[in-house]
Amino acid sequence: xxxxxxxxxxxxxxxCLILYFNPFVKSIKYKNIILLIFSILFYCYxxxxxxxxxLLSIIINYIFGILIEKFKKFYLIFIGVLFNIILLFIxxxxxxxxxxLLSSGILPYVGPLGISFFTFQEISYIVDVxxxxxxxxxxxxxxxxxxxxxxxxxxGPIIRYDDIYKEIDNRKTSLSGVSDGLYEFIIGxxxxxxxADVIGNCALIMFTNSSGNSLCEAWLCAISFVLQxxxxxxxxxxxxxxxxxxxxxxxxxxxxxxxxxxSINEYWKKWNISLGNxxxxxxxxxxxxxxxxxxxxxxxxxxxxxxxxxxxxxxxxLFICWILVGLWHGIGINYxxxxxxxxxxxxxxxxxxxxxxxxxxxxxxxxFVITIGTILFFSYSDPKLVFLKSMFIxxxxxxxxxxxxxxxxxxxxxxxxxxxxxVLKMIQEKFKHYRxxxxxxxxxxxxxxxxxxxxxxxxxxSPFIYFNF
Amino acid sequence: xxxxxxxxxxxxxxxxxxLDDNFEINDNMFPGSIIEWDSLSHMNLIYNISNKYxxxxxxKDLKNIENWGQLKKYVCKxxx
Numbered sequence: 451x452x453x454x455x456x457x458x459x460x461x462x463x464x465x466c467l468i469l470y471f472n473p474f475v476k477s478i479k480y481k482n483i484i485l486l487i488f489s490i491l492f493y494c495y496x497x498x499x500x501x502x503x504x505l506l507s508i509i510i511n512y513i514f515g516i517l518i519e520k521f522k523k524f525y526l527i528f529i530g531v532l533f534n535i536i537l538l539f540i541x542x543x544x545x546x547x548x549x550x551l552l553s554s555g556i557l558p559y560v561g562p563l564g565i566s567f568f569t570f571q572e573i574s575y576i577v578d579v580x581x582x583x584x585x586x587x588x589x590x591x592x593x594x595x596x597x598x599x600x601x602x603x604x605x606g607p608i609i610r611y612d613d614i615y616k617e618i619d620n621r622k623t624s625l626s627g628v629s630d631g632l633y634e635f636i637i638g639x640x641x642x643x644x645x646a647d648v649i650g651n652c653a654l655i656m657f658t659n660s661s662g663n664s665l666c667e668a669w670l671c672a673i674s675f676v677l678q679x680x681x682x683x684x685x686x687x688x689x690x691x692x693x694x695x696x697x698x699x700x701x702x703x704x705x706x707x708x709x710x711x712x713s714i715n716e717y718w719k720k721w722n723i724s725l726g727n728x729x730x731x732x733x734x735x736x737x738x739x740x741x742x743x744x745x746x747x748x749x750x751x752x753x754x755x756x757x758x759x760x761x762x763x764x765x766x767x768l769f770i771c772w773i774l775v776g777l778w779h780g781i782g783i784n785y786x787x788x789x790x791x792x793x794x795x796x797x798x799x800x801x802x803x804x805x806x807x808x809x810x811x812x813x814x815x816x817x818f819v820i821t822i823g824t825i826l827f828f829s830y831s832d833p834k835l836v837f838l839k840s841m842f843i844x845x846x847x848x849x850x851x852x853x854x855x856x857x858x859x860x861x862x863x864x865x866x867x868x869x870x871x872x873v874l875k876m877i878q879e880k881f882k883h884y885r886x887x888x889x890x891x892x893x894x895x896x897x898x899x900x901x902x903x904x905x906x907x908x909x910x911x912s913p914f915i916y917f918n919f
Numbered sequence: 920x921x922x923x924x925x926x927x928x929x930x931x932x933x934x935x936x937x938l939d940d941n942f943e944i945n946d947n948m949f950p951g952s953i954i955e956w957d958s959l960s961h962m963n964l965i966y967n968i969s970n971k972y973x974x975x976x977x978x979k980d981l982k983n984i985e986n987w988g989q990l991k992k993y994v995c996k997x998x999x
Contacts, residue, residue: 583979591935612982715957730958738962747966764959802956 453689454642454906462492463693471623472698474590478620482595485697487709493563493601494632496867500562502543504598507537511572512593515579519586522864527580531573538569542781564604566778568597575611577639577732585613592618605686607704607724614699622696631695633895638688640898643905645869646681648862649674657829657837660882664849668840677866678823680709709870713805714795714819722865725778729771737767761801768800769793780828790826795819923996925958931971935964943979946988 451458466488482754494501511513513528542909575596578584587593595618602609656663656671663671687704694701708721718726743763750759776789798804803814825841826834856863881887922934938944941959950961966973967984974997984990 581978583982713954715954719951729979731982734958735960738959738966744966754990762961764963767962770961800959 451492453693454639454688454902456906457495459906462488465759467696472574479591480589482618485589485599486595489598489600489603493598493603496604497561502567503537504568507534507568507572508597508717509590509763511597512587514576515586515593518576518579518586518724522580523689525680525801526836527576527660530576534569534573534576538565539781545773546605549711551735567608568603570599570608570725570778571611574608574728574732578610584615587611587615599694599699601690601697601699602701605683605690606692606703606806607687607690608728609701609724613702619765622700623696627698628696631692631697633692633891634695635689635692635893636902638685638690638692638898639902640908641685642907643686643902645862645866646678646685647905647909648680648859649866651680652828652859656851663837663840663844664852665844666840666847666852667849668844669836670852671837672825672841674823674855676709677870679828680705680870681866707870707872709817710813711816712808712814712873713799713861714792715799717816717820718792718796724737725775727756729775731775733771734767737770743767748773764800765797767826768796769772772796784827791826871882873905922997927971927974928968928994931967932964935967940950944987946991947986949986963986968994974998 451462453459466484469475469484469488470481475484486880490501493504510533511530514526514533518526518530520815542565544561575584575587592615596611597612599609606900652676653671656667656674685707691701691703702724706720706723711717712721747759747763750762753759754762772789772793773786774789775792776785776787777915778784779788805815807874822838825838829837878891881890932938932944933940933942933965936953936969938955944950948956950956950958972994974994976997980993984993
C-alpha cells in the first residue's frame with residue numbers, strides 16, 4: 451500500500467484517524483496500540499509473506515537492547531549488529547539471485563518491504579543503548595511501534611530512537627499539529643502524483659526506446675528521471691513527516707533542496723539526510739575512533755608527515771563508508787561503483803577545496819555529476835552505458851519527442867525545476883505576516899489536494915522508486 | 920588557564936581544518952557551517968583534542984554539543 455493510493459487515502463488513513471482521535475481513546479497506551487495494529491496491517495498489505503522477518507527482527511533487537519543495557523558487554527552489541535547485517539544481507543542477496551532467474555519466468559522477488567530502513571533503525575537503537583545515549587525500551591509494544599510506525603516503515607526517513615522515544619511515551623496532538631501535518635502530507639502527495647509521476651512517464655517512454663534517442667532526447671530523459679527521483683522520494687518523505695505530525699511525532703526533514711547544491715559534498719548533506727547522518731554516526735564515527743584506526747595512524751605518522759598520514763586514513767575511512775553506502779542500495783557490483791563514483795568526487799572536492807565559490811559554474815558541475823550518477827546507478831535504462839553514450843555522442847541532435855514532450859508537459863517541467871529550489875519557502879517567509887496569508891495558503895493547499903487526487907485517479911498505480919532499496 | 924586553553928583550542932581547530940591564520944573563529948561555528956568543517960574533519964578534530972588533552976569524548980556527549988563554543992567549554996571542564 452502506498453500513500454498515494456485510493457485504498458490508503460480513502461480507507462486506511464480515515465479509519466486509522468477516526469480510531470486514533472476518537473474521544474473514548476484518551477490514554478497514550480491505547481493510542482500506541484492502535485498505531486501498532488495499523489502499522490502491522492499496513493505492512494501485511496504489502497509484504498504479508500515477510501511479516502515474520504520484521505517481527506523476528508523486532509523481538510531479537512528488543513531482547514538485545516535489554517541485554518546490552520544490563521550487561522554492557524561488547525560481544526552483545528557485536529552479535530546484535532551482526533544479526534541485523536546478516537538479515538539485511540540475506541534478503542538483499544536473495545533479490546540479486548532472483549533477478550537472475552527473471553528470464554526463466556519465475557515471479558519477481560519482492561523481499562521484506564523496507565528492510566534497509568528498519569534494520570538500520572534497529573542497529574542505531576542497540577548501538578545507542580550501548581553508548582548510553584538512550585535507555586533500553588522495556589515495553590515491547592512501544593519498541594514495536596518505533597520500528598514499525600507505518601509513515602516511515604518502508605522508505606524512511608530513518609528515525610533514531612533518541613529522536614522519538616519521548617514522544618512514544620508522551621505526546622500531544624493538537625489541531626495545529628494536525629493542520630501542519632496535513633499541509634506537509636498534501637505537498638508530498640502533489641510532488642508524487644503530479645510532478646514525479648507525469649515527468650516519470652516521459653522518462654520511462656524515452657528509456658524504453660533509448661537506442662532511438664537523439665542527443666536532446668537523451669538529455670531530456672535524464673533530466674526527467676533526475677526530477678522524478680527527487681520528487682518521488684522527497685514526496686514520500688514529506689508524506690511520512692506529515693503523517694508523523696498528525697499523530698504527534700516530529701520526524702526530522704529528509705531533504706533540503708539537494709538540487710540547489712553547489713558541490714557533491716553539499717548535495718549529500720541535503721539528499722536523504724537521515725541516511726547520511728546514520729552513516730556518519732554508526733560507520734564513520736566508529737571507524738575513526740577504533741583502536742585499529744588509531745594504531746595505523748600512529749604507524750603512518752612514523753613514516754610520513756602528520757598531515758599526509760591523516761589524509762590517507764581519512765580517505766580510507768571515507769572509501770569504506772561510501773562502499774557501504776553503495777551496498778545499502780543493493781548487493782551488486784553496480785552499487786559498489788555507485789560508492790566509488792561519489793567517493794572520487796568527494797575526495798577531489800576535499801583535496802582541492804573545490805569548488806571554491808558558490809556560483810553558476812559550481813552549480814552546473816554539481817547538477818552534471820548528479821545527473822550522470824543518477825543515470826548510471828538508479829535509472830532503468832538498459833544498458834546504462836549505451837544510454838550515457840547517447841547523451842554525448844549521437845548522430846541525431848534534436849529529435850521529434852523533445853518538441854512533443856516540452857509542448858505537452860512544459861508546465862510540469864517548469865514547476866519541477868522551480869520548486870526544486872527553495873522558492874516556496876521564500877514566498878512563505880515573505881508573506882507569512884500578511885493577514886490574508888493563511889486564507890490564501892489554505893486555498894492553495896486545497897487546490898493542490900484536489901489536483902493530486904485527480905492525477906492519482908487518472909494515473910495507474912506507480913510505486914515509489916526508493917521502495918526498491 | 921581558561922583563556923590560554925581557549926586560544927590553544929582555536930589554534931587546534933585552525934590546524935585540523937587547515938584554515939588560514941587570519942581566519943576569524945567564532946564560538947557559534949559548527950560542523951557544516953564552513954566548507955572545511957565536514958564530518959571527516961570533525962572526526963579529526965575530536966581525535967586531535969582527545970590526543971592533546973588525553974581525554975575521551977564519548978558519543979553521547981558529542982551528540983549534545985552543538986557548536987564550537989560548547990565543545991571548548993566541554994573540553995575545558997573535562998580537562999580540569
